[in-house]
Amino acid sequence: MTETTEVVVIGGGYAGVMAANRLTLRGDVRVTLVNPRASFVHRIRLHQLVGGTDGAVVEYREVLGEGVRLVVDTVARIDAAGRAVELESGGTVGYDYLVYAVGSGSADPSVPGAARYAYPIGTFEEAQRLRPVLEAVPATAAVTVVGAGPTGIETAAELAEQGRRVTLVCGGVLGPYLHPRGRR
Ligand SMILES: Cc1cc2nc3c(=O)[nH]c(=O)nc-3n(C[C@H](O)[C@H](O)[C@H](O)COP(=O)(O)OP(=O)(O)OC[C@H]3O[C@@H](n4cnc5c(N)ncnc54)[C@H](O)[C@@H]3O)c2cc1C
The missing domain is CATH 3.50.50.60 (FAD/NAD(P)-binding domain)
Incomplete structure (x- = not known):
């Protein structure tokens, strides 16, 4: 057996x-x-x-x-x-x-004010917290997405597709992991 x-x-x-x-x-x-x-x-x-x-x-x-x-x-x-x-x-x-297989987390925000005023979206609970905030502001309200890795780029694109005014703030290079053609 x-x-x-x-x-x-x-x-x-x-x-x-x-x-x-x-x-x-x-x-x-x-x-x-x-x-x-x-x-x-x-x-x-x-x-x-x-x-x-x-x-x-x-x-x-x-x-x-x-x-x-x-x-x-x-x-x-x-x-x-x-x-x-x-x-x-x-x-x-x-x-x-x-x-x-417990997954990954986000680094603690090192930028002063980020922990208090910004909305992380790395977990389900964090994303859920941001959803009603966005729903409550006018569609014309400016949204700033900080960080242009895949999550930042996808979030900025998602919100821009809905007609929101989005500013994406990145480091020196947008999506440094991307091939130059993809980045363009
Ligand atoms: C907005 C966003 C967009 C993304 N887009 C892409 C993409 O397009 N392509 C891509 O490849 N990756 C993408 N990623 C990254 C991708 O989501 C992660 O790499 C992936 O989720 C990691 O999988 P995982 O199974 O290791 O962890 P997770 O998917 O995070 O799963 C971990 C699980 O473990 C559970 N857990 C944690 N602690 C415990 C515990 N103590 N006991 C029991 N369970 C526990 C959690 O609740 C969770 O269910 C994106 C991430 C985000 C946030």
């Missing part, structure tokens, strides 16, 4: 879902995915949530393989010696292997 290997995946974003789904292709692996929210956040659509053209949320049943057990909770602690994760709700889930 083959033994079942227990895998816990922390984080149900793109990386966690892909890893969990891929692991279910093996019959001898049981996968548990732990994520704080009951729905999948389409992080790459958060600028559209801000602009009101997409909700940026998809039901897990649409993206998660049938064999994956979803636990809606936050991992508060990893007990590596005991091979278990401790959940914020108080329970634990044991594992043989652990996948750590």
Whole structure:
């Protein structure tokens, strides 16, 4: 008889879902995915949530393989010696292997005033906070997007498409990661 290997995946974003789904292709692996929210956040659509053209949320049943057990909770602690994760709700889930896919965060804003007056959009909650603010101001209100990496460029484009007056503030080069033709 083959033994079942227990895998816990922390984080149900793109990386966690892909890893969990891929692991279910093996019959001898049981996968548990732990994520704080009951729905999948389409992080790459958060600028559209801000602009009101997409909700940026998809039901897990649409993206998660049938064999994956979803636990809606936050991992508060990893007990590596005991091979278990401790959940914020108080329970634990044991594992043989652990996948750590909790995503990335934004750097703390270093510009004076940014923490108080600017709206970050790196997480679902942050994007949700900005949406009603934009809805409440006149369509002619000037919007300044600071940072011309992909998120800044996409956000500026999204809002400009809606007819808003957008200024995009970048460093020395707009989208330094882009090919010159793409940048043009
Ligand atoms: C507005 C915007 C536009 C973007 N556009 C693009 C694009 O066009 N193309 C592109 O390639 N990338 C884009 N990105 C970047 C992309 O979204 C990230 O690279 C991607 O989301 C990373 O995937 P991930 O699975 O590592 O993390 P995430 O998608 O952030 O998922 C991490 C998950 O882990 C969960 N989690 C965190 N802590 C815990 C915990 N303690 N316990 C349990 N769960 C936890 C989170 O709630 C979340 O569900 C964009 C980002 C933003 C903000």
